[in-house]
Amino acid sequence: MTVTCWMHLLLFCLCCHHEIQPAGCKPLWMSRQFPCDVTSYNTTQIKFDCRGRRLQAVPLGITSNATELDLSENVISNISADSFSNLPSLTLLDLSWVNKNKGVIIAANAFKNLTKLRELSLIGNCLNEIPGNLPRSLEILDLSNNQIMFLDSSSYVGLTNVKQLLLTRNCYMWSPCGRSVTIMEDSFAAMTELHTLDLSFNNLTHVPKGLPQSLSMLILASNMIQYISEYDFLGLENLKVLKIQGNCQRCHNAPYPCVPCQNGSLAIHPEAFHNLTQLETLNLGGNSLDHLNPSWFERLSKLKQLFLSFNFLMKEITQESTYLKYLPKLERMDLSFNFALKDYPMTVNLSKEFSNLKALKTLHMEGLVFQNIEPGTLEPLYELKNLTALNLGTNFIIHSDSTIFSKFLNLKMIYLAENRLYPIPGKSPSFQSDGYNQRSDLSYAPLLRPHPKDFLYELSHSLIKKECFESGRVLILSSNNLFFISPKQFEGYGNIACLNLSGNGFSAALNGSEFSSLPNLTYLDLSFNKIDLAYGNAFKELQKLQVLDLSNNPHYFKAFGVTHNLNFTRNLPALRVLNMSHNYIDTLTTKQMYSKSLTELQFTNNNLGTLWKERDGSYVMLFTNLTNLTILDISYNKISKIPDEVYEHLPCNLIKLRISHNSLTDFKWDKLQPFHQLQILDLSYNALPNVTGINSNVTLTLTFLDLSHNHISHLDSGFLKGAKSLTTLSLNKNRLTIINQSTFLPTPESQLQTLFLQKNPFQCTCDSLEFILWIENSDLKIPRLTTEVTCATPANQKDKVLIYFDINQCVNDNEAFLSYILTNLFIIVFMFVATVSHLFYWDASYVLHYMKAKLKGYRTLNSSDGVYDVFVTYDTRDPHVSEWVMKNLRVKLEEEGEKHLPLCLEERDWPPGVPLVENLAQSIRYSRKTLFVLTEGYVKTGVFKLAIYLAHQRLLDENMDVIVLLMLEPVLQHSHFLRLRRRLCGESVVEWPRTAAAEPWFWQNLRNVVRADNQPSLCSCAIETCILLDPLPETQSASLVTGGLLWLEAASVLIAFADMADKPDVSEVTTFDKTKLKKTDSGEEHTANQRKRREKKENLFYLILLHRDTAVFHEGGEDVTGSHSCSTMKLVSVSLLLPYVQPKTYAQSIFLALCFHGSRQEILAFHTFTHDQRDCSVVQRSKFIRLSEQFY
Known part of the structure; x- marks a missing residue:
């Protein structure tokens, strides 16, 4: 079986262990490594969303039945002819910003096979021309934000079914090209089905000729067209929307790059719009028009929306406006920012012609700039029964007669924000202009709000909040000069349900009478003021108030020693929502808030961390008596720790609890058990290091848990076991490196559907294998899994996507597996050899040398000269030495290894009553070897000297060296005898090792020495000489030693070399028992060569x-x-x-x-x-x- 087969088998076993199927067993688009989100709306509509996935190519695995494909905002630089060849069912293809506004190479036949494609978006790809071979089925084509500078009839060959063509922003102020886009005549003639054409922001200097008659919407905004002739829109009888704003801009205080027209304003032929009888929307804003020709509107009887902002039409608004009589169906009209330069009139009286606009619903008159709203100002509008919204913002109005608005019975919204209205005192003084009319050189910004980058000359910002608009009649007085409020302030405005007084800066202490004229008020916005809540009667007149916004009123809450009273909640029985955010509250006179109706409390950007400091229980019951509270937001409160008492006194009916953007380092999960209705818990942007204790204490009703942007580095196994209703868990931006498979164990009760894991420093090693396999098998939705769930370590994997980590190197890598097998095999063999060598080294060595000796002709020597193998002489007076000899030396030489003749020991084998000399002589005579165990005390005794001479006598008598010296202690270091013996026959001198590890070698070496043959040697002669010289005085013996013994040494060396050819190698005869081997006679005892060698030696x-x-x-x-x-x-x-x-x-x-x-x-x-x-x-x-x- 090959390595590959083994690897496949191993991978299959792992898959079975994790209860998953290998990636190869399921379609690629179902794999977690597939970068796109797949959504099936029904059996015939399947969308692949690959937007913003950092793709460098069209991903593989997109199924052939895909109907929608979004590849926008990636880094794909090349689209080949085969990129979409297997997607015949595709109906929508989005390639916007496919290379992040960089150049893209699109093959000529890239879209050829997309025969069902209806919508194609190629926005922001720096295209210089329209791609060829576009499918004929195309209906919507978006080529905006490119660099297409030339169009002719060949550009759209075959695109007869296109209904919507967007070709904007190819050359304009934010993408300058230095010239205008050239559009040849009849360039769009082939598009007979075209109904929407957008050519805005292209620096066009004239209206293109030969536009299709099927057009219903034409946008030519923000170009450089200075003249519109009577023939430009000829034949466009079906046109319903025409936008030609911004072609001749009003550059005074313009919040964008502005180039004025050469003629000052856009010139329009009187009959330019005569054939546009179906027109419903006309935008002429931003064209510096100073008059409106009635002939323009003569045939526009179906017009419903007319935008005339940012022109110079003050006279047309206040004087004869005969054009209005042609607009009976007009519903929305914008006359904003048509103020006259250097003029600040007392008032502006609308032309009587406005009374003809019977269908008018919304009228915007921002930026006309006048001082007073007088009875005649809006008189023509009184009879407009359909008028519901009137916008008079940003007009710098100083005074307004509130009784005027009582005449608008159906008016739902009165917008007076961004003016200079002053409070009305209890007794209204006569109004004086105080010189405001002398501002002849004032200049006004078109809008005080931020503008989008591309100004569209349309009022697109939201004037009021949706909840406010839906409550009833709305009065917006924000950003005025109402520094105090009197009951008369709101008389005449009618039945106001929503009142916005934000940004007025009033600082009066409310006493419960300010809003007495508004008994039906349900929505009150007092944000961005200096509200003083000193009195307990505040707001008691508002018994129907449901929403109260007191945010961004920090002035008095920052002042020390001032009453900070929150008892006003007792006075509002219908209050549902209270916003107290951005007040920086760090002290309160009121220790508890009371309300039975309040359901939502916004308490962000305060300082509960100070109110809830340790060992101070003053404010632990601050929210306790809000018995109906379901939503509590206490984010941005500098909370580092929530006292246990606070948990216990929070309202138990909470459904949403947000504690984000604090400094929490600990959270008592067990305190959540009483909250049986809690569904959303937001603990993001804190410093929680772990989630210990969450598994069994989290409420069963929790559906959303946000733990993002914390310091969590570890998740306990099954830590969400108790959260059976949890559907969404966010763990973004924590410190997670590894998540175990058991962390999110699937259970039948688990409802978890979405898991956020972005921006964690995951460790991409084989330790994460189980987690990666779990992700592959899990059905959980993990947003941005293929883009933002990345690795941080090791360095070679940094910023790489976790799910793309190559698990083959862990479970399916042939080379790694082979290396694993070889490494393990080497380790096993090495350990086996080492163990065998340690246990059976001498046996193997013996067999090896025995075989080598046999090959060289050696045979076993049978000898029975001695009774004992070795006579051991030692210091019997030293108990330690005696014990060592009896328990160690005797055991090693007699009982272990091969069995030979026994040892001769004085304490065991000497017969009693026999003289010492006789015992010594007999023991040495009848033993093969004499072993001297030398110690410091023994070498000084007479027994040692006698024994050494008796042993030497065998050398003289028998010519046999039987002496073996075992140095148990370092003795006789300066003895000539010992030094010469070490030099010439070092094998007969054995030292007790200094380390325990060398003891086995010592015993084996000793066995080899004592079992060696007793043959004569030159060593014996030298030793004898040394023994005889030792008794001499050093002055007499020195010369003999230096003169004589050195010659002996030289002789021994030369003889050894001369005799080397006849003897086995030294290593061969010193590592096993030599007494068992003897040279075998070869038949002839002395050959001629042997005699020659012997004679040479002699x-x-x-x-x-x-x-x-x-x-x-x-x-x-x-x-x-x-x-x-x-x-x-x-x-x-x-x-x-x-x-x-x-x-x-x-x-x-x-x-x-x-x-x-x-x-x-x-x-x-x-x-x-x-x-x-x-x-x-x-x-x-x-x-x-x-x-x-x-x-x-």
């Missing part, structure tokens, strides 16, 4: 000894003359070498040397010694005697 030995001994006797001639014992010692030391050479030759040489160099006493000593040498024959001795006597 001659060499003879020459060396002759030269040496001559020098020895010559050296000692003068110093030791007359000392017979010394001369005898010299002769004896020389004679020790006699067993190794021919005695006759050697003796003659010595005698001749003495004749020349020695004295008479030395010759006689040599003569006497030769008589005692048994190795010399009688004939030889007689010859020596005769020679010596004759010579002398």
